[in-house]
Amino acid sequence: MIVCGDDGLAHRLAAELRGVYGEQVTLVVPPSVRRVRQPVVGRARAASAALLDRFSAAVNRTGAGGAEPASNEQVVEAAEVTEAVLTEVGADRAAALALVYDDDETNIRAALTARRLNPRLRLVLRLYNRRLGQHIEELLDQTAAVASGTGPGTAGLDASTTVLSDADTAAPALAATALVGTSKVVQTEGLVLRAVERQPPRPGEVADPGLCTLALLSATSNDPAGADGSEGSGEQGPQLLPDEAAVASATGRGTVVLEQVSYSGPSLPSRRGGVPPFASLFSRRLRWSLAGLVGCVLALAVALMFVTGEHPLYATYVTLLDLFGINDPAFHKSTGRQVLQLLSGLVGLLLLPVLLAAVLEALGTFRSASALRKPPRGLGGHVVLLGLGKIGTRVLTRLRELHIPVVCVESDPEARGMATARRLRVPVVLGDVTQEGVLEAAKIHRAHALLALTSADTTNLEAALYARSVRPDLRVVLRLYDDDFATAVYRTLRAAHPFALTRSRSVSHLAAPAFAGAMMGRQILGAIPVERRVLLFAEVEVAGHPQLEGRTVGQAFRAGAWRVLALNTAPPGGRRGEGEGPEEEGAPASGLVWDLPPTYVLGAGDRVVLAATRRGLAELLGRRRRERAGA
Numbered sequence: 001m002i003v004c005g006d007d008g009l010a011h012r013l014a015a016e017l018r019g020v021y022g023e024q025v026t027l028v029v030p031p032s033v034r035r036v037r038q039p040v041v042g043r044a045r046a047a048s049a050a051l052l053d054r055f056s057a058a059v060n061r062t063g064a065g066g067a068e069p070a071s072n073e074q075v076v077e078a079a080e081v082t083e084a085v086l087t088e089v090g091a092d093r094a095a096a097l098a099l100v101y102d103d104d105e106t107n108i109r110a111a112l113t114a115r116r117l118n119p120r121l122r123l124v125l126r127l128y129n130r131r132l133g134q135h136i137e138e139l140l141d142q143t144a145a146v147a148s149g150t151g152p153g154t155a156g157l158d159a160s161t162t163v164l165s166d167a168d169t170a171a172p173a174l175a176a177t178a179l180v181g182t183s184k185v186v187q188t189e190g191l192v193l194r195a196v197e198r199q200p201p202r203p204g205e206v207a208d209p210g211l212c213t214l215a216l217l218s219a220t221s222n223d224p225a226g227a228d229g230s231e232g233s234g235e236q237g238p239q240l241l242p243d244e245a246a247v248a249s250a251t252g253r254g255t256v257v258l259e260q261v262s263y264s265g266p267s268l269p270s271r272r273g274g275v276p277p278f279a280s281l282f283s284r285r286l287r288w289s290l291a292g293l294v295g296c297v298l299a300l301a302v303a304l305m306f307v308t309g310e311h312p313l314y315a316t317y318v319t320l321l322d323l324f325g326i327n328d329p330a331f332h333k334s335t336g337r338q339v340l341q342l343l344s345g346l347v348g349l350l351l352l353p354v355l356l357a358a359v360l361e362a363l364g365t366f367r368s369a370s371a372l373r374k375p376p377r378g379l380g381g382h383v384v385l386l387g388l389g390k391i392g393t394r395v396l397t398r399l400r401e402l403h404i405p406v407v408c409v410e411s412d413p414e415a416r417g418m419a420t421a422r423r424l425r426v427p428v429v430l431g432d433v434t435q436e437g438v439l440e441a442a443k444i445h446r447a448h449a450l451l452a453l454t455s456a457d458t459t460n461l462e463a464a465l466y467a468r469s470v471r472p473d474l475r476v477v478l479r480l481y482d483d484d485f486a487t488a489v490y491r492t493l494r495a496a497h498p499f500a501l502t503r504s505r506s507v508s509h510l511a512a513p514a515f516a517g518a519m520m521g522r523q524i525l526g527a528i529p530v531e532r533r534v535l536l537f538a539e540v541e542v543a544g545h546p547q548l549e550g551r552t553v554g555q556a557f558r559a560g561a562w563r564v565l566a567l568n569t570a571p572p573g574g575r576r577g578e579g580e581g582p583e584e585e586g587a588p589a590s591g592l593v594w595d596l597p598p599t600y601v602l603g604a605g606d607r608v609v610l611a612a613t614r615r616g617l618a619e620l621l622g623r624r625r626r627e628r629a630g631a
Contacts, residue, residue, distance in 0.1 A: 001519055002089055004028040004081050004110065005100035008481055009126070009166055009508040009515070013098060016516040018073055021618040026074045026089045028081060081110035086117055096122040096519040100166075104129055108136060111161075115140050119147035123161045124518045128390055133163035162518040166511035171394035173510055173529055174451065174477065175402065193537070194259045195528050200252050211594055212565065213247050214611060215240045215530045217254035238530050240613050243559040256530055258565070258611075289354050296347050297323065300340060307336040323348040375407050375427040380446035382407055386433050386463055387454035388417030391479065391507055395453060400424050407442045409433050433463045439470070449475035457481055461489060464502075472497055478504045487532065505529065513614055520621055525609065536612050539568060540621065543604040547620055554598035561616030564602070566609040567593040 001023045003014045010029060017023040078085045081099070091097060091114050099107040099114075107125045114121055123140060127133040140161040176194075195214055216239040238256075239246060247255070297319060305315035322344030329341070382405040385396055392408070393416055399406050408421055408428045421428050431438040433454070444450065450467045452460035460478045467474050476493070480486035486504035493502040513536050514524035525537040542548045548556050548564070557563050569592075592609060602608065612620065 001025045002094050002097045009100045012508040012512040016512045020614045028076045031077050092118045098124040100126040119144045125163045137161045167390045167394040169514045170507045170510040171398050175395045175398035198255045211258040215256040216250045241563050373427045381448045383449045384442045384447045386452045388415040392453045393417035451477050453479045476502050480504050542602045542606045553600050562612035564608050564610045568607040
């Protein structure tokens with residue numbers, strides 16, 4: 001396995017492949033990465049903690065006394081992933097290559113080169129642009145088929161291309177953490193799966209199991225100094241995929257159950273061309289002024305009708321002529337007619353500035369239709385989102401799809417997510433979140449939750465601490481890079497504010513399992529965090545897996561490792577692409593059958609959706625190591 005990248009995702013992915021799947025990994029990184037402290041993953045913590053030392057050894061391996069890297073890992077420095085670099089690291093004989101640079105163009109260029117060197121290489125690309133990613137997948141797969149001489153669509157070809165986005169993978173979990181009653185969300189094939197944390201049932205009550213029970217929460221959840229969710233918490237930590245006996249005996253512990261909900265689509269109506277609604281063209285005061293003038297015109301027309309005895313339409317017509325000063329003077333007319341003409345002229349003088357104000361205000365509204373909105377007065381119960389980068393933009397879209405009011409805070413007026421905020425008409429506060437008054441402008445004192453998703457850990461922490469001083473009970477979700485630092489922050493904030501909800505999330509921690517599964521040739525549908533552990537959802541073909549094939553659903557279940565959830569009856573390859581949005585009205589259903597009886601026998605032609613731990617999935621889907629190398 002070859003992993004090429006320039007940030008924490010590359011190192012976490014390499015650690016995932018080594019520590020969970022036991023694969024031999026070559027990590028290609030730029031020279032500057034050796035000064036960055038690398039993240040750790042699960043039981044590979046000791047190996048990852050020493051990564052910096054081994055990296056230095058790899059850099060100096062040609063020098064006197066230089067130590068060779070470990071047998072299952074190799075670290076190579078390269079400023080760019082060129083054909084020479086790919087040849088040096090053995091791309092022509094590798095099983096899979098992951099290109100997880102932060103720049104889409106760099107990943108695409110390297111993928112084209114790698115596909116030319118090895119048509120049978122499995123490629124995993126990190127791309128933010130969804131539409132471009134779909135075209136790149138088709139192009140590289142077609143290139144592999146042509147180069148192998150098998151033709152497009154040949155089933156025997158082992159090469160495949162998978163395009164993933166760390167932002168798309170992590171956004172549902174980050175967005176769902178800020179919602180009431182919904183802590184985790186996985187979306188696939190137009191279907192939304194919601195994992196809900198349930199409190200322990202009271203005496204005499206029976207908890208609703210939902211579709212199934214995914215996990216038991218920590219026994220130390222009420223202990224501010226507890227280690228709930230950490231890898232070393234043992235039996236006191238969360239138990240993933242427990243059996244019925246474990247659930248029945250776990251008294252006083254909360255559960256995470258899976259629910260199926262239908263997708264309701266975006267909450268905002270589409271406005272073509274950015275045209276604002278009519279009510280927003282004029283202010284309330286101007287609308288009342290126009291209504292008053294219309295009332296005056298009608299009153300003058302009625303009065304003229306009674307004075308002159310004319311028809312109502314004619315009286316209205318004459319009143320308008322008087323109003324605009326284009327009628328003949330009422331010489332030798334009755335006194336009442338002359339008074340009404342003078343009043344009509346006076347109303348006409350009042351109408352001119354009102355009409356001018358209406359025109360100017362409408363022009364200003366159209367001009368500012370694409371500008372940033374300010375938080376409206378009286379706003380409350382919203383989510384304050386800090387940072388409109390790649391992650392923040394995806395989370396913003398998810399929140400709006402779930403009908404959640406959002407106020408964004410961004411210091412860069414040219415940030416990636418500004419266009420999305422304008423399109424969705426989301427209020428944005430421009431300013432540095434660390435400066436006084438910025439969070440107040442976002443109405444943090446009336447907010448429901450704070451999502452700190454900037455790329456700087458200290459900025460996120462400072463914003464969270466300040467928000468806690470304003471609202472001690474505020475729900476806070478932090479994006480923190482370093483896992484040890486995130487754990488320390490999480491425990492400290494929970495101890496200081498035991499009655500408030502605090503969560504720390506790492507994007508690379510949420511995304512790495514999906515990338516690792518793709519490198520193993522399996523599609524990870526999503527990842528759900530359970531405290532500080534991760535539960536994966538994957539679609540697997542039963543054929544070739546003795547733990548599944550020929551067994552019943554009940555026999556295929558292994559507690560703490562994997563569990564079959566549903567049978568996918570949709571045609572292979574009929575899934576919608578990631579990020580394509582909700583299903584259109586009238587589209588076919590997802591094809592997932594959830595009510596599988598425990599006695600259903602899994603056949604070789606079945607495809608199932610299962611939930612698994614990282615190590616369980618590695619055991620179930622572990623490829624026959626070194627067979628290809630031996631061949």
